[in-house]
Amino acid sequence: MSLQLVANVVVLTAIYALVSTGYVLVYRVSRVLNLAHGELMMVGAYLLVATAGMFSGDPLLALLLAAICGLVMGIVVYVVLMRWMTGEAVLAAVLITIALGILLRGLSILIWTTQQFYPAAIFGWHNPPVKVAPGVQISAASLAMVVLTIVVYGGLFIFLQFTRWGVRMRAAGQNPLLAEQRGIRLHGVYAFAWGLSTFTAALAGMLLALDSGVESTMATIGLKAFPAALVGGLDSLLGAAIGSAIVAAAEIAAIQYVNPLLSDVVPFVVLLIVLAIRPWGLFGSREQLDRV
Amino acid sequence: MSDGSSHAREMALLGTPRARVRFAIALAALVALPFVATPFQLDLANQVLLASIGALALMLLTGFAGLISLGTAGLLGAGAYTVGVLVREIGAPFWVTLPAAAALGAALGLVFGLPSLRLRGLYLAISTLGLHFVVVYLGGEYEARSTLSTGVMIDSPSIGGWTLSSSRAWYFVLLAFSALALLVSVNLQRTRTGRAWRALRERDIVASALGIDVQRFKLMAFMVSATMTAVAGALFAYFRNFVSIDAFSLYLTVQYVAMIIIGGMGSIAGALLGAGFVILFPYAIEAIAGYLPARFGNTVFALDYAAFGVVMILFLLLEPGGLIGILQRTGRGKNGSKTSSGIAS
Numbered sequence: 098m099s100l101q102l103v104a105n106v107v108v109l110t111a112i113y114a115l116v117s118t119g120y121v122l123v124y125r126v127s128r129v130l131n132l133a134h135g136e137l138m139m140v141g142a143y144l145l146v147a148t149a150g151m152f153s154g155d156p157l158l159a160l161l162l163a164a165i166c167g168l169v170m171g172i173v174v175y176v177v178l179m180r181w182m183t184g185e186a187v188l189a190a191v192l193i194t195i196a197l198g199i200l201l202r203g204l205s206i207l208i209w210t211t212q213q214f215y216p217a218a219i220f221g222w223h224n225p226p227v228k229v230a231p232g233v234q235i236s237a238a239s240l241a242m243v244v245l246t247i248v249v250y251g252g253l254f255i256f257l258q259f260t261r262w263g264v265r266m267r268a269a270g271q272n273p274l275l276a277e278q279r280g281i282r283l284h285g286v287y288a289f290a291w292g293l294s295t296f297t298a299a300l301a302g303m304l305l306a307l308d309s310g311v312e313s314t315m316a317t318i319g320l321k322a323f324p325a326a327l328v329g330g331l332d333s334l335l336g337a338a339i340g341s342a343i344v345a346a347a348e349i350a351a352i353q354y355v356n357p358l359l360s361d362v363v364p365f366v367v368l369l370i371v372l373a374i375r376p377w378g379l380f381g382s383r384e385q386l387d388r389v
Numbered sequence: 390m391s392d393g394s395s396h397a398r399e400m401a402l403l404g405t406p407r408a409r410v411r412f413a414i415a416l417a418a419l420v421a422l423p424f425v426a427t428p429f430q431l432d433l434a435n436q437v438l439l440a441s442i443g444a445l446a447l448m449l450l451t452g453f454a455g456l457i458s459l460g461t462a463g464l465l466g467a468g469a470y471t472v473g474v475l476v477r478e479i480g481a482p483f484w485v486t487l488p489a490a491a492a493l494g495a496a497l498g499l500v501f502g503l504p505s506l507r508l509r510g511l512y513l514a515i516s517t518l519g520l521h522f523v524v525v526y527l528g529g530e531y532e533a534r535s536t537l538s539t540g541v542m543i544d545s546p547s548i549g550g551w552t553l554s555s556s557r558a559w560y561f562v563l564l565a566f567s568a569l570a571l572l573v574s575v576n577l578q579r580t581r582t583g584r585a586w587r588a589l590r591e592r593d594i595v596a597s598a599l600g601i602d603v604q605r606f607k608l609m610a611f612m613v614s615a616t617m618t619a620v621a622g623a624l625f626a627y628f629r630n631f632v633s634i635d636a637f638s639l640y641l642t643v644q645y646v647a648m649i650i651i652g653g654m655g656s657i658a659g660a661l662l663g664a665g666f667v668i669l670f671p672y673a674i675e676a677i678a679g680y681l682p683a684r685f686g687n688t689v690f691a692l693d694y695a696a697f698g699v700v701m702i703l704f705l706l707l708e709p710g711g712l713i714g715i716l717q718r719t720g721r722g723k724n725g726s727k728t729s730s731g732i733a734s
Contacts, residue, residue, distance in 0.1 A: 130511055130515075178702065178706075181706055187510060187511060188457060188510060188511070188514070189705055189709065191511060191514070192646065192650065192701070192705055193702060193705050193706070195643055195646070195701075196643075196647075196697075196698045196699075196701035196702045196705065197698065197702065198698075199640070199643060199694050199695075199697055199698035199701070200694070200695050200697075200698025200699055200702065201698070202691075202694050202695075202698075203691045203692065203693065203694025203695030203696070203697070203698060204691075204695050206688055206690075206691035206694070207688055207691045207692060207695060210688065211688075324519075327515065356530075358526065358529060358530055358533060359526070361522060361526065362522045362523055362525075362526035365518070365519040365522040365523065366519070366523065368515070368516075368519045369504075369516060369519040369520065369523070372504060372508065372512065372515065372516045372519070373504065373507075376507060376508055376512055
């Protein structure tokens with residue numbers, strides 16, 4: 098296995114890890130599986146296309162604005178849609194997210210058509226290859242993705258462990274009834290979790306768009322990050338990172354040594370194996386299974 | 390049949406004279422339809438009949454047994470590809486391919502069902518989703534191996550010198566198959582199996598306490614449902630004269646799930662209504678798109694996606710009982726089969 102291959106695995110791990118935080122955040126707090134996550138990530142990428150068009154001279158402002166829109170998007174999704182599913186059967190909530198995914202897919206094609214956009218080109222940025230080791234090159238946007246993923250994981254760890262809102266979020270996830278009785282406003286916490294989830298998804302979508310452009314098929318990458326989240330255990334952030342590494346390594350190995358067509362199916366094969374052996378994932382808590 | 394005992398009358402599908410009259414009228418209308426419909430309307434009717442088989446199969450599994458599956462597209466694809474591969478490799482006639490598709494469906498149903506012995510609810514849905522991708526990959530791999538970049542062409546089935554190709558002939562074939570699927574569904578619901586499934590749906594622990602072999606009935610639900618779905622897929626291949634793996638995307642699964650939600654979870658009539666609704670929906674959108682600015686007219690499929698998403702959300706939020714629920718409330722569907730309380734968890 099060459100070093101370049103290792104670098105590819107690291108980059109793909111970063112992509113999956115960044116996207117799968119969103120699955121974990123929402124699931125951990127509200128026990129909802131968000132199957133529209135891939136589409137929300139894609140919309141995040143399109144948001145960058147929109148802001149890049151407005152502020153082509155100021156990439157940082159455009160990125161920041163798109164990221165904030167990503168955060169707001171999740172809160173809006175919760176307030177408008179998911180709020181009504183609190184207390185409903187879990188499946189109904191999942192079906193709502195599937196419907197939302199289809200709606201977003203249709204809307205994004207209506208707004209941005211099926212053509213491919215390159216926000217990097219709008220900024221006049223060329224995404225130069227970076228030498229990270231002797232003979233190993235990855236694109237600058239990929240390097241940024243790896244760095245950003247580490248930053249986001251660090252930030253989320255500190256947030257959930259030490260800040261007031263983070264503790265509230267964990268409390269709401271552990272025991273909603275008790276949390277509510279202690280004065281935590283569940284709707285507020287849930288909305289915030291959705292916002293954080295789409296925020297990280299939008300970051301991932303934006304960097305992917307800077308790297309290789311965005312088109313209507315990007316949502317598939319988001320769906321492939323879901324096995325990564327489940328392999329690690331749906332309610333564990335650490336698990337999501339390790340699950341991402343496993344899925345990414347399996348995928349790259351299959352593409353390299355077996356058959357490129359396997360790319361889309363390998364994450365789901367890994368998922369099936371884990372579901373058969375250890376359905377709660379590597380780091381997930383076992384009690385969750387009966388609740389779904 | 391004046392001598393019929395009360396038990397025989399209870400068990401008869403058409404117990405009362407009124408039910409028999411209604412059935413006769415419905416049958417006459419169905420038989421007359423292909424002779425009065427335009428070719429376009431006939432094609433729509435055929436599509437609805439074909440979809441109703443898959444919708445009934447999913448309703449048996451999810452609506453009755455409470456087992457969630459996102460594998461419909463994979464199973465339809467497996468049935469269609471059985472036909473494609475057998476026709477292309479050995480030139481098999483339909484009386485070989487259809488039973489083969491059914492057998493493969495039953496086997497896949499067993500495989501799809503195995504996770505249900507350990508997993509419930511969401512996790513089950515996810516494992517069937519994983520199997521969907523495996524089936525789609527295998528189909529794509531076959532296309533790539535046999536250098537068929539676009540798919541497999543399939544001749545219309547023929548018996549002796551007669552070929553099944555006209556829309557009208559297809560209508561009666563599909564009507565027969567969907568009537569068979571309907572009969573199977575109705576009868577399964579009324580037997581010990583159907584009652585066992587309903588017990589499973591409500592609470593599987595109680596079901597096992599009642600002496601129901603939970604594992605056996607779960608696997609049976611998957612196998613019956615998958616067999617019906619695979620046969621529908623095989624019919625689809627002959628109906629379209631063409632199989633391509635692109636037709637069996639996740640969106641197709643979502644459409645079938647939408648059929649049983651929009652129709653009304655737990656109701657056989659709901660599955661039929663839902664199939665009609667979901668199949669006709671894009672055509673309605675297309676008709677509406679004709680009045681919209683050209684910008685939207687060019688991307689009708691996207692408009693269709695968006696509108697479909699909205700309709701699904703509205704049903705889930707506002708009318709979990711589906712179309713059947715609406716009919717029952719307005720009183721016209723008094724005699725329709727009872728819907729369960731929304732979506733099984």
